[in-house]
Amino acid sequence: MGGRGVTLKASPPASPAVGRPDADAGMRPRRRPGRPGAGTLATFIVPGLVLFLLFVLLPVLFAGYVAFFRWNGLGGVPTDFIGFDNFRTLIGDEVFLGDLWRIGIIVVLSIVVQLPIAFGLAMLLHQRFPGRTAFRLLFFMPYILTEAVTAVLFGLIFSPRRGFADSLLAGLGIDAQIGWLSDRSIVLFVVFGILTWKFFGFHMVLFLAGRQNIPDELYEAAAIDGATGAQAFRRITLPLMGPTVRIIVFLSVIGTVQLFDLVYVLTGGGPFHASETLAITMFEQGFQRNQIGYASALSIAMFIVSLVFALIYQRYVLSRDLQGSITTAGGVR
Amino acid sequence: MSVATRRARILRGTGYYTAAFVTLVFVATPILFALLGGFKDNQQLRENALGLPSPWNVSNYTQVLASDTFWRQVFSSVFIAFVTTFIVVACSAMVAFVFARFAFRGRELLFTLFAAGMMFPFAVAVLPLFIILRSFELLNSPLGVILPQAAFGLPLTIIILRTFFRSIPGEVEEAATIDGAGPWLFFTRILLPMSRPVLATVSVLALVGSWNSFLLPLVVLQKPTWWTLPLGVTQFSGQYASDTARVLAFVMLAMLPALIFYAFAERHLISGLTSGGTKG
Numbered sequence: 001m002g003g004r005g006v007t008l009k010a011s012p013p014a015s016p017a018v019g020r021p022d023a024d025a026g027m028r029p030r031r032r033p034g035r036p037g038a039g040t041l042a043t044f045i046v047p048g049l050v051l052f053l054l055f056v057l058l059p060v061l062f063a064g065y066v067a068f069f070r071w072n073g074l075g076g077v078p079t080d081f082i083g084f085d086n087f088r089t090l091i092g093d094e095v096f097l098g099d100l101w102r103i104g105i106i107v108v109l110s111i112v113v114q115l116p117i118a119f120g121l122a123m124l125l126h127q128r129f130p131g132r133t134a135f136r137l138l139f140f141m142p143y144i145l146t147e148a149v150t151a152v153l154f155g156l157i158f159s160p161r162r163g164f165a166d167s168l169l170a171g172l173g174i175d176a177q178i179g180w181l182s183d184r185s186i187v188l189f190v191v192f193g194i195l196t197w198k199f200f201g202f203h204m205v206l207f208l209a210g211r212q213n214i215p216d217e218l219y220e221a222a223a224i225d226g227a228t229g230a231q232a233f234r235r236i237t238l239p240l241m242g243p244t245v246r247i248i249v250f251l252s253v254i255g256t257v258q259l260f261d262l263v264y265v266l267t268g269g270g271p272f273h274a275s276e277t278l279a280i281t282m283f284e285q286g287f288q289r290n291q292i293g294y295a296s297a298l299s300i301a302m303f304i305v306s307l308v309f310a311l312i313y314q315r316y317v318l319s320r321d322l323q324g325s326i327t328t329a330g331g332v333r
Numbered sequence: 334m335s336v337a338t339r340r341a342r343i344l345r346g347t348g349y350y351t352a353a354f355v356t357l358v359f360v361a362t363p364i365l366f367a368l369l370g371g372f373k374d375n376q377q378l379r380e381n382a383l384g385l386p387s388p389w390n391v392s393n394y395t396q397v398l399a400s401d402t403f404w405r406q407v408f409s410s411v412f413i414a415f416v417t418t419f420i421v422v423a424c425s426a427m428v429a430f431v432f433a434r435f436a437f438r439g440r441e442l443l444f445t446l447f448a449a450g451m452m453f454p455f456a457v458a459v460l461p462l463f464i465i466l467r468s469f470e471l472l473n474s475p476l477g478v479i480l481p482q483a484a485f486g487l488p489l490t491i492i493i494l495r496t497f498f499r500s501i502p503g504e505v506e507e508a509a510t511i512d513g514a515g516p517w518l519f520f521t522r523i524l525l526p527m528s529r530p531v532l533a534t535v536s537v538l539a540l541v542g543s544w545n546s547f548l549l550p551l552v553v554l555q556k557p558t559w560w561t562l563p564l565g566v567t568q569f570s571g572q573y574a575s576d577t578a579r580v581l582a583f584v585m586l587a588m589l590p591a592l593i594f595y596a597f598a599e600r601h602l603i604s605g606l607t608s609g610g611t612k613g
Contacts, residue, residue: 040516044431045443048424048487055462055484056450062461073464124352135353137599138360144595144602145588148547148563152570153367153584156577164366167382197363205607258454261547265567279456279548286460287552299457306454 060303066296073292086297096298099278100305102188106256109192111249118200119245122207123237136208140201147198151265154194155181181267184274191263191275198262199255203248210244211237246317250310257306278302364588371582378577393582402557403586406565413475413482413550413561414543421483421539422532425490430520432491433498434506444495450488456548458485463552477553478561482543490535493608497531498524537598537605544591562587 067086069078090096121139125132142150157164158180165180180190214237222232260279263269269276269284282302286295370378371393372386381387397403432444462481463472471477501524509519525532547563554560560568566587570580595602 038437041431041435041437044427044516044520048428048447048491049443051420051424051480051484052447052450052487054465055481056453056458056487057446059458059461059465059481060453062465063457066461121352121356124349127349129346129349131353135357138357140599140603141364141592141595142360143606144541144591146545146547146563146566146591148545149566149584149587152566152580153363155570156370156580156584157363157366159577162379162382164370164382168362171383197359201360202606205603209607254454258456260456261545261563265547282456282460283548287463292460292464295460299460302454303452303457307452310452 063296063299063303066293067300069293071293072290073286078293080293082293086294087301089294090297090301095273095276095281096278096301098273099276099281102275102277103256103305105188106192106195106259107253109189110195110252110256113192114196114200115203115245115248115252117196118203118248119207119241121200122204122211125204125208126211136205140205142198143202145198147261148265150194150198151262155266158190182271184271187267187271187275191266194262194266195259199252203252206248207241207244210241214240250313250318253309253313254306257302257309278305367581367585367588370578371585373578375576375578378581390578393579394586396579397583397586402565402569403583406560406562407590409475409559410544410561410563413478413559414540416475417479417482417486417543418536418539420479421486421490422536424483425487425494425535426525426528426532427520428487429491429494429498430516430524433495444491447488447491450485451492453485455485459548459552462549466553472553473556473559474553475559478546478550478559481549482546483539486539486542490539493535494528494531497528501527533601534605534608537601538608541591541602541606 066078068081068083070080070082070085071078125136125139160179160182163180166177169176169178178186181187218236218240219232222236227235258279259277260283263275263277264280264283267275269280278298279302282295282298285291285298369386372389372391373381374390374393377386377390428447432440458481466472466477466481469477471480505523505527506519509523514522545563546561550561550564554564557568566584569583573579
């Protein structure tokens with residue numbers, strides 16, 4: 001396979017002066033009959049590009065612009081320029097700061113509770129035992145369900161009027177009236193529980209794929225050298241799962257920052273903002289109170305939070321993966 | 334093999350099953366609650382929340398299935414999902430084809446521009462998108478949902494397709510060119526048919542994304558004419574807040590298409606949905 005590619009690559013540049021065979025400098029006058037011109041290439045690109053510019057780039061840039069105005073969304077374009085005022089208000093806005101705090105709580109809970117469960121189940125389903133395929137399928141199932149529909153279902157389960165959750169507890173002999181979604185001190189944990197229900201299967205499948213990518217030879221070699229199962233797990237599995245873990249943590253943080261559908265339908269962010277997310281705050285300000293400028297500032301803040309996290313994470317955590325995985329793999333004796 | 338290791342193996346097997354079954358109960362309980370709850374009436378839901386329905390009561394399901402609203406919402410969801418998928422896959426395939434097979438000035442810049450779209454959370458754009466759609470008079474129109482969804486699907490689809498198109502050997506293209514095929518003919522007759530598996534993957538991603546989409550339809554579709562199922566379910570649950578059994582039946586029926594799709598296409602679905610996680 002490789003040989004063929006090399007001969008092909010070697011033939012086009014007739015003069016050694018042309019470095020890359022693909023570089024079209026110096027070979028302008030029709031190198032090959034049938035090579036498409038700029039017009040043909042444009043017809044391929046233009047539909048996608050127009051779509052992208054109109055509905056992705058333009059809105060994002062527009063949000064960045066509107067964030068510097070006071071605007072109720074009426075009358076064409078905003079005119080009341082107020083500089084950084086929206087952002088100044090934002091930094092002192094308790095709801096916004098609360099949103100960030102709640103993101104932090106959910107992220108920490110995910111890393112401490114949800115991801116270890118998903119990891120453990122992935123290790124479990126990596127073992128061969130009858131029925132494991134069925135279990136994998138069933139565990140992934142909640143992930144395919146629509147968030148909004150899931151939220152309606154859990155709204156009924158945790159309904160204040162003796163919902164299913166209360167009945168379940170009563171069936172276990174615990175007769176407590178718990179305000180699952182109406183008690184400010186527990187609603188966020190209920191939301192987290194539902195998020196776990198919905199997403200652990202997705203993370204489990206990613207962990208499982210990562211585990212299946214570890215070559216069996218490593219374990220065979222370790223077994224020959226007399227390593228126990230626990231040692232192999234600590235010295236081979238854990239380090240080689242590192243990249244997968246880091247990607248999943250990344251996805252889960254970014255997902256938490258953008259959380260909307262499930263919480264909005266379930267609680268609307270309440271009671272008293274106790275389960276509110278950044279996107280819900282933005283939605284309320286923009287669509288319910290017509291504070292388009294302020295809501296735009298919120299969406300820019302949401303973008304910046306994701307971006308800063310992504311950059312820092314890539315710089316300090318993901319960047320190690322290229323060298324890290326190889327060196328740790330080599331380090332297994 | 335000694336007795337001790339055999340016993341250890343049996344013990345371990347029991348451990349596996351215990352953990353798996355505990356998780357299964359956790360996963361299945363809410364769904365069974367919806368499924369069985371739909372067969373109860375409200376009195377049963379109150380007094381016999383945990384048991385099987387007795388008698389089994391199909392009227393909740395039949396009432397939902399007999400209503401025009403439900404079917405109209407199913408149709409809207411299906412229509413919007415399929416048109417979105419068609420647009421995003423067609424546009425992405427063309428763009429990815431050019432990125433993968435031709436060298437031209439500004440290619441990397443253009444690719445980076447598209448790839449940068451991955452960084453914008455959809456919620457960031459929804460407010461200005463609303464204003465833009467309003468000025469295009471696309472509010473309350475299915476296109477107002479379809480076009481932005483397709484646009485936001487472009488980056489990931491292009492990245493996945495470009496990687497695949499690159500892996501198709503150059504000889505295939507040379508042979509086609511020698512036989513007189515231009516880029517269009519090569520693209521439609523050779524490249525696309527060769528790419529069926531990856532096209533299936535990205536189509537699944539787009540379909541599921543559109544099917545589950547909530548924030549955009551919520552903002553764009555203010556009149557019920559084109560409401561999709563997620564909007565319909567939330568609205569229904571508000572309207573029939575006191576008729577829990579009927580809402581459960583509606584919820585179950587709204588989940589059913591996805592569950593059926595999953596049962597038949599689980600492999601595509603899992604590999605498609607996780608490819609975003611591993612390649613993005």
